[in-house]
Amino acid sequence: MITQKRLPIWRFLLPISLQVALIAAVPAQAVYTYFTGTKVILQTAPVDPYDFLRGYYQTLNYEISQVDTLRNLPGWDTLPKSAGDSNYLQSGSRLYVILEQPDSQSRGEIPAPWQPVRVAASRPENLARDRVVIEGVTRYNSVQYGLERYYLPEDQRDQINTEIRTIQQRTRQPDDPPNNTNIPFVVEVKVSQNGNAVPVSLWIGDRNYRF
Numbered sequence: 001m002i003t004q005k006r007l008p009i010w011r012f013l014l015p016i017s018l019q020v021a022l023i024a025a026v027p028a029q030a031v032y033t034y035f036t037g038t039k040v041i042l043q044t045a046p047v048d049p050y051d052f053l054r055g056y057y058q059t060l061n062y063e064i065s066q067v068d069t070l071r072n073l074p075g076w077d078t079l080p081k082s083a084g085d086s087n088y089l090q091s092g093s094r095l096y097v098i099l100e101q102p103d104s105q106s107r108g109e110i111p112a113p114w115q116p117v118r119v120a121a122s123r124p125e126n127l128a129r130d131r132v133v134i135e136g137v138t139r140y141n142s143v144q145y146g147l148e149r150y151y152l153p154e155d156q157r158d159q160i161n162t163e164i165r166t167i168q169q170r171t172r173q174p175d176d177p178p179n180n181t182n183i184p185f186v187v188e189v190k191v192s193q194n195g196n197a198v199p200v201s202l203w204i205g206d207r208n209y210r211f
Contacts, residue, residue, distance in 0.1 A: 029192075030196075030198045033192040035190075036192065039189075040189050041111045042147070043113035044185050044186065057150060058149070058150045060150055062148075062187075064116050065143050065148075070089075071087070074119075075118045076119055078121045079120075080121065090138065091138050091139060092139075093137070093138050094135060094138075096121075096124065096134070096136070097116050097118075097134050097136060099116055099133070101114055102115060110203055110205070133195045134197050135194070147199050150211065160204060163204045167185075167205050185202075185204060187199060187200075187203070
């Protein structure tokens with residue numbers, strides 16, 4: 001009679017524990033960044049699609065998401081380019097955008113956005129006190145920072161969208177492009193020393209909505 005040797009229980013528990021640890025590390029990192037990161041204001045212009053799985057949300061197109069913005073910054077030549085066109089970035093590559101705190105902290109009642117001053121292919125060290133670095137990943141002709149979707153609270157949905165439409169109609173000029181960012185929508189984020197970022201709140205006009 002052949003007896004099967006029972007495997008020790010740790011052989012089963014160890015892989016499961018590692019998977020749980022990896023899953024838990026993602027929100028833990030976000031929580032750490034939320035409480036210890038530097039507060040940064042980013043310029044954005046929202047659009048309003050509908051997510052059938054998670055409800056209504058705003059898709060945020062940041063100034064630093066646009067390749068045309070980054071192309072004019074020092075350090076552009078060091079970034080990996082697309083094989084077909086050197087004017088565009090290699091999709092899936094990481095980059096780092098250095099942001100500088102504005103001289104004026106507000107535009108009236110709206111906080112002033114930080115300005116991009118340099119890009120780099122590797123994370124820079126020893127930044128000035130008024131600068132931070134944020135990490136992004138290229139996706140075709142744009143850069144994503146994990147800050148692209150803001151899910152609207154159910155009880156604030158109608159109010160937020162009414163305000164968005166009102167401000168867009170009031171500020172848009174006839175010759176403005178569809179993705180014009182020169183309107184008063186900014187997002188407050190927290191950025192860690194490693195360049196990870198988490199959203200904190202959305203400013204619509206003079207109103208602030210927490211995430």
